[in-house]
Amino acid sequence: MIRQLFPLFLCCIILIPSNLLGQKxxxxxxxxxNLAGNAANWHAGICTGLIGLPGKKDSIFFTGCSSxxxxxxxxxxxxxxxxxxxxxxxxxxxxxxxxxxxxKTGNFKGGVFSGSNGAINANNSLTIDGCxxxxxxxxxxxxGSFSFISGNFSHNNGTMVFKSxxxxxxxxxxxxxxxxxFQGLGFNYTVNGNVxxxxxxxxxxxxxxxxNAGNNGGTLELFGDVQWNNTSINYxxxxxxxxxxxxxxxxxxxxxxxxxxxxxxxxxxxxLQKGFSVSHQxxxxxxxxxxxxxxxxxxxxxxxxxxxxxxxxxxxxVRKVGNSSFQFPVGMGLRFRPIEISAPSAVNDAFIAxxxxxxxPFGNKKESSLTYLSQCEYWSLNRxxxxxxxxxxxxxxxxxxxxxxxxxxRIARLNSFSKWVNAGNVSIEGNTMNGSIxxxxxxxxxxxxxxxxxxPGPVVNAGNDTMVCVGSSLKLGGYPxxxxxx
Numbered sequence: 488m489i490r491q492l493f494p495l496f497l498c499c500i501i502l503i504p505s506n507l508l509g510q511k512x513x514x515x516x517x518x519x520x521n522l523a524g525n526a527a528n529w530h531a532g533i534c535t536g537l538i539g540l541p542g543k544k545d546s547i548f549f550t551g552c553s554s555x556x557x558x559x560x561x562x563x564x565x566x567x568x569x570x571x572x573x574x575x576x577x578x579x580x581x582x583x584x585x586x587x588x589x590x591k592t593g594n595f596k597g598g599v600f601s602g603s604n605g606a607i608n609a610n611n612s613l614t615i616d617g618c619x620x621x622x623x624x625x626x627x628x629x630x631g632s633f634s635f636i637s638g639n640f641s642h643n644n645g646t647m648v649f650k651s652x653x654x655x656x657x658x659x660x661x662x663x664x665x666x667x668x669f670q671g672l673g674f675n676y677t678v679n680g681n682v683x684x685x686x687x688x689x690x691x692x693x694x695x696x697x698x699n700a701g702n703n704g705g706t707l708e709l710f711g712d713v714q715w716n717n718t719s720i721n722y723x724x725x726x727x728x729x730x731x732x733x734x735x736x737x738x739x740x741x742x743x744x745x746x747x748x749x750x751x752x753x754x755x756x757x758x759l760q761k762g763f764s765v766s767h768q769x770x771x772x773x774x775x776x777x778x779x780x781x782x783x784x785x786x787x788x789x790x791x792x793x794x795x796x797x798x799x800x801x802x803x804x805v806r807k808v809g810n811s812s813f814q815f816p817v818g819m820g821l822r823f824r825p826i827e828i829s830a831p832s833a834v835n836d837a838f839i840a841x842x843x844x845x846x847x848p849f850g851n852k853k854e855s856s857l858t859y860l861s862q863c864e865y866w867s868l869n870r871x872x873x874x875x876x877x878x879x880x881x882x883x884x885x886x887x888x889x890x891x892x893x894x895x896x897r898i899a900r901l902n903s904f905s906k907w908v909n910a911g912n913v914s915i916e917g918n919t920m921n922g923s924i925x926x927x928x929x930x931x932x933x934x935x936x937x938x939x940x941x942x943p944g945p946v947v948n949a950g951n952d953t954m955v956c957v958g959s960s961l962k963l964g965g966y967p968x969x970x971x972x973x
Contacts, residue, residue, distance in 0.1 A: 510568065513541040516553045524563035541567050543589075549598060551575035557598070561586050561605070572598045572618050582607075582623060595620050595638070602627070602643060609633070612652075615640055622647075635662045644686075649676060655701065656680035667707075671696035671717040678705030678725050685710045690717035690739075699723040715739030715761060722746070724767070729757050729774070736760055744787070750774050750799055759783075759803070765790050771799035771816060778803030780839065788834045792816050797823040806839040806871065814880075817866075819844035826866045826936070827880035829929065836873030838933075842866050847937060853907040857899055859940035860907055863888035866936045876929035879910065881938055885920045890938070896924050899939035900932065907939065 516535070517528035530536040534552030541547050546569035549559065557578025566589040572580065576598035582588060582605035591611040595618035602623030607613075609629045616636040624643045630650040635658050646666040651674030656662035666686045669676060673694035679701030688709055690696050696717040699705070710731035716739050726747040729735055735752075738760035746767045750757060752774025759778040764785040769792045778784050784801055786792060788809030795816035800823050807813045807828075814827040817840055824842040831838070847865040864887070868879060881898060883890050890896070898910040912927040924938065 511541065511545045513539070513545055513547045514552055515547065515549045515557075515559055517556050517559070521556065521558045521560050523559055523561045523565055528559075541565075544568050546570070548573060549576040549578065549580060551577070553578060561588060565589065568592070570594075572596055572600060574617055602645070650674070651676065653677035653679060653701070654682050656682055669696050669698060669717070671719050675699060676723070677701050678707060679703060681706045681708060683708045683710065687712050687714060689714045690743075693718045695719045697723045698725050700725045709735065712736045712738070715741060715743050715763075717741070717743075731755075734758060737763065742782075742785070750776060756802070767791075768793060769816075771795045771801075773799050775799065776801045776803070778805070780804045780841065783839060786813070795823070795825065797821060800825075804839055804841040806837060808835065808837045808872070810834045810836060810875075813838075815840040817842040822864075822886065823884075824864065824866070825882055826868060827882075827923075827925070828868070828877040831873060831875035831877055833873050833875060836875045837871045838868060838877070839871050840866060840868045847901075847935065849901055849905055849907075849935065851907075852905060853899065853939070854909050856909045856941050857897060857907060857939045858895075858942050859889070860899060861888065861937040861939065864937065867934070868936055869933045874931075876931040878926045878929050879936060880923055880925035881936060882923045883921070883938065887938075889940075890919045890922075892942075893919065893922070895940045895942040897939045897941050898924055898926055899937055900930070901935040902932070903934075907937075909939070909941070910936070 511531050513529040513531055514534045516530050526540045527538050529541055530538055543566040545567050547567050549572045559580045561582040564587040569592045570590045571594040574597040579599040581601045582603045584604045586605045589608040593609055593613045595615045597617050599619045601621045604624045606625040607623050607627045611631040613629060614634045615638050617638045619639045621641045622643045622645050624645045626646050626648055628648045629652060631652040634655040637658055640662060642665040644665050646668060647664050648668045650670050650672055657680060661683055663683045663685060667684045668689040668691060671692035671694045676698040678698060696719050706726040706728055708728040708730050712735055718741050722743050722745055724746040726749060727745050728749040728751060730751045732754040734755040735757045742762045744764045744766050748765050749770045749772060751772045757776045759782045762782040762785060764787050766787045767790055771794045776784055778801055783804035783806045785806045800816045800818040802819050805815045805817055810831050810833055812830045814825045816825055818824045819842050822844055826840050828838055843865050846862045851860060853860060893915050896915055898913055899907040900910050902908050910926045910930060913924050914927055915924050916922055
């Protein structure tokens, strides 16, 4: 009988401690040194409880019970389920170089936290609500939610990597990140409030990286470069705001679809080494986008462009998709020279346009109905999808060359034989200092366009024949001196 019960008794002895070891609470209350790797500094259950090192199923608390000697140096990789710096904590938690702090949930409500050059993994959530928090200079990896409610946050030149979840800034102040990476792992992301990124924003991986705005709106304000390497095409509905006084680049392996884009640069440019599409609104507040025909700004069907002006436009190519009339916000240098089309008939029709701040290089071969070709500027306009004919409108201002009179103005198009042809009857608005000219009939061939003229040839009035004696003077010429000309 005793032999039969002994194995069962031994099994019970093994199982009971296994259950008791789960989810313990450990309180920081150091005795001599301040090292997190010293088991004597952690107390289970209460501030003066049994000592021991916390494990990955345990919770650790930094509270007022360590007030005589509150500081902590994380000299080991600390892997726990939950970490909290309570509002009563007055010390400083400092990570040693090369060490990791790993937790599922972290609440930082008081004291000071310094990540130094370590690494932090938050596998469920990280909340800063009162703590003076300096992140690590390595990787702060979040799979879940990151919330900044109150206190202070310094990113310490590190990189925040999001595998899923949300970034929330409810602090009423700025949340400034150094580098930010969204990994496309098939999860959605949410941005609540305004989040600023001062170095590089990167997207990576092949699955979805859909980034949506929260209930109170969401803006990623970017002061550095963007590297878009995620290969998904749906990027949610947040606002991408490009700001600052330095040149920014937009590069990557794919052309992303962005919801709202705001250009608010006090100086320099946003240079596109890879184009992007706008699905809702492009807001040109200040500064310039530099693009080309291989990497254009693409305005999708239903999207709009607002606030284009001489202080903010696209220095390069813009492509428009859809069946609404559209004014391409193009120019070069400080010249804002839009070109406009009437509404195509199909939602999938597409046109691409660009302004050129120089005399056209294709020669002066022209139809007899054209007497003059612009010597300072021209536009390119091409239909890249569909077959809709559209009217074409060009614009000028005070620095446009040779707009001396309005009646003879025409629009010329370069045909396939490198000959400038008259685009037909036009309607003209404005004056010689500021105005526009539009074809009355829709055009069905597209190429290069410029402002031309159809003016009568000059007629010089020399006056009547008159004899004059030696020593006398005579005023030559008649009135008017000449008529016609350009």
